Amino acid sequence: MAQQATQKKLTLKPLGNRVLLQRLEPEEKMKGGIILPDSAKKKQETAKVMAVGPGKRLDDGKMSPIPVKVGDVILMDKYSGQEVTIDDTEYMILKADDIIAIIEE
Secondary structure, eight states, X not given: OOOOOOOOOOOOOOOTTEEEEEEOOOOSBOTTSOBOOGGGXXXXXXXXXXXXXXXXXXXTSOEEOOSOOTTOEEEXXXXXXXXXXXXXXXXXXXXXXXXXXXXXX
């Protein structure tokens, strides 16, 4: 009797005022049609919100909600956050205070 290996899918739930993000892929071509090599691409500061923590506990005991929700596209500080890899997918975890803006189309 053969046994099948089962792979457990991991999920991350941010704690406190942290947000789980997935960076958006940069454009492959510039406006003039020039294709950029990987070494010339800079890290994008835009990302999609994948999960949100419960918020920050204030001194009076109340929770301060996080101003973004799952699915929002945000602009973040360039060097903020912690990179993590889960199931071969790269994510960022950062504090909500490091989010600069929500990008609306």
